[in-house]
Amino acid sequence: MARYRGLVATILATLSLAPASLLAAEYPAKPIRMIVTYVPGGGADIVGRYVADKLSRAMGQPVIVENRPGAGGQIGVNAGLAAQPDGYTVTLISSSYTVNPSLYKLKFDPVRDITPISQVSAGPLILVSSPDLPARNVAQVLALARTNPGGLTFASSGSGSVIHLAGERFGADGKVPLRHVPYKGGGAALNDVLAKQVDIYFAASASALPLIKSGKLRAYAVTSKQRLKALPEVPTVAESGLPNYDVTLWYGLIGPKGMPADVVKRLNTEVNRILAMPETATKFSTDGAAPAGGTPQQFGGLISQEVATWTGIVTKLGVKPD
Numbered sequence: 001m002a003r004y005r006g007l008v009a010t011i012l013a014t015l016s017l018a019p020a021s022l023l024a025a026e027y028p029a030k031p032i033r034m035i036v037t038y039v040p041g042g043g044a045d046i047v048g049r050y051v052a053d054k055l056s057r058a059m060g061q062p063v064i065v066e067n068r069p070g071a072g073g074q075i076g077v078n079a080g081l082a083a084q085p086d087g088y089t090v091t092l093i094s095s096s097y098t099v100n101p102s103l104y105k106l107k108f109d110p111v112r113d114i115t116p117i118s119q120v121s122a123g124p125l126i127l128v129s130s131p132d133l134p135a136r137n138v139a140q141v142l143a144l145a146r147t148n149p150g151g152l153t154f155a156s157s158g159s160g161s162v163i164h165l166a167g168e169r170f171g172a173d174g175k176v177p178l179r180h181v182p183y184k185g186g187g188a189a190l191n192d193v194l195a196k197q198v199d200i201y202f203a204a205s206a207s208a209l210p211l212i213k214s215g216k217l218r219a220y221a222v223t224s225k226q227r228l229k230a231l232p233e234v235p236t237v238a239e240s241g242l243p244n245y246d247v248t249l250w251y252g253l254i255g256p257k258g259m260p261a262d263v264v265k266r267l268n269t270e271v272n273r274i275l276a277m278p279e280t281a282t283k284f285s286t287d288g289a290a291p292a293g294g295t296p297q298q299f300g301g302l303i304s305q306e307v308a309t310w311t312g313i314v315t316k317l318g319v320k321p322d
Contacts, residue, residue: 027087027263031062034253035091037076038157039069039185043204043287047121047251048092050283054274059266069185072096072160074104081108085256087263090117095250096161098306102314103160103321110307116300117253117264118271123289124224125166125202125249126209127237128217132196138221138240141200142174151177152199155189158182159321163189165310166202166223166247168319173242193217204249205230205288223247230288250292252299268296 034052038044045067052063068076073096080091101110108114127138135141145152151171156164159182171178181198183189186207193201194216202223209230211217221237222228225246237245253271255264274280275291284291 027266028059028061030088031064032059032087033083033089034063034065035076035080035089036065036067037069037073037091037093037097038067039187040067041207042157042186043206043249044092044094044251046206046287047284047289050280051092051120051253051271051274054277054280055270058270058273070158072100072104072158072164074100074106074160078107080254081113081256083256085115085258085260087255087259087267090253090255090267092120092251093254094162095248095306096158096163098303099162099165099310099314100160101307102311103319111300111304113257114300114303115255115257115259115264116296116303117255118268118275118296119250119252119292119294119299119302120271120275121284121289122248122250122292123205123284123287124222124228124236125163125247126205126212126222126228126231126234126288127170127200127220128193128203128208128212129200129220130193130196131215131218133199133218135220136218138235138237138242141220142176142241145171145174145176145178151179153179153181155181155183155193155198155201157186157189157204158184162247162249163202163204165313165319167200168317169245169247169313170202170237170242172317173245202247209286209288223249228288229285249289250302252292252302264296 034048036044036048049065052065056063068079077091080089083089135144154167186204189201192198212219219234221235221240223237227236272293275293280291
């Protein structure tokens with residue numbers, strides 16, 4: 001009898017696992033939705049659509065990009081994490097995802113309530129302005145902020161975004177007054193910088209580089225510790241007098257908590273293959289970034305580490321959402 005009960009228990013356990021295993025074996029059997037948490041035409045959208053196109057070919061099913069901007073990426077993240085954890089909805093997040101927990105009361109735990117899939121890219125932001133701003137380098141930007149009543153205005157793609165925090169940290173490190181002007185996306189922010197409605201902007205390199213090279217924007221510095229290969233003549237912020245300054249913009253894919261391990265492995269494997277293509281390195285380099293890749297565990301570790309880092313910075317600076 002004991003052996004019989006044990007056999008039944010084994011069979012039931014096997015049957016309970018069958019749906020997930022079957023799903024993974026057939027995956028993907030229908031189109032995949034990729035939620036991009038920012039507006040069309042910005043850096044996130046450019047990276048997301050490139051990866052979606054390559055992933056469609058690799059997976060044999062369409063990967064459809066859905067832009068869900070707003071609230072520093074929270075609207076898109078909330079929508080993505082509310083989906084079934086079956087691998088048919090993934091969300092492209094940026095490093096702003098790790099800033100939000102220190103500024104907003106989230107509906108989820110940013111580390112425990114997700115399934116990391118893969119980091120996609122990493123690169124600096126670029127400090128830019130209209131060519132008409134009377135400053136030629138970072139030192140002159142800081143001097144201009146000190147002498148202007150109320151300081152300079154800086155745009156962001158949204159309150160709580162990494163671009164917002166890049167500006168706040170720049171003002172704090174340089175000990176100058178800056179006034180934050182949040183927008184609903186990078187495209188709108190960039191347009192108002194071009195129109196000289198806002199003084200400076202920490203732009204995603206993908207959207208800023210063409211405008212810099214055409215002379216429509218002036219580039220002062222990049223936010224990473226290393227110079228950008230696409231703009232080797234432009235120094236880093238650290239080289240320009242703020243030695244501790246370092247901000248990286250990255251993108252990566254996550255899913256809802258509880259995705260089947262085999263589905264995560266398949267997505268991670270295909271994304272890493274895409275990132276290893278020479279044409280991807282060329283594409284990302286043109287847009288001022290580099291392919292990242294790695295394991296889901298490594299990406300989860302990065303998210304956890306940056307949530308803690310930004311929480312410390314936000315607390316120290318006393319930044320509040322606008």
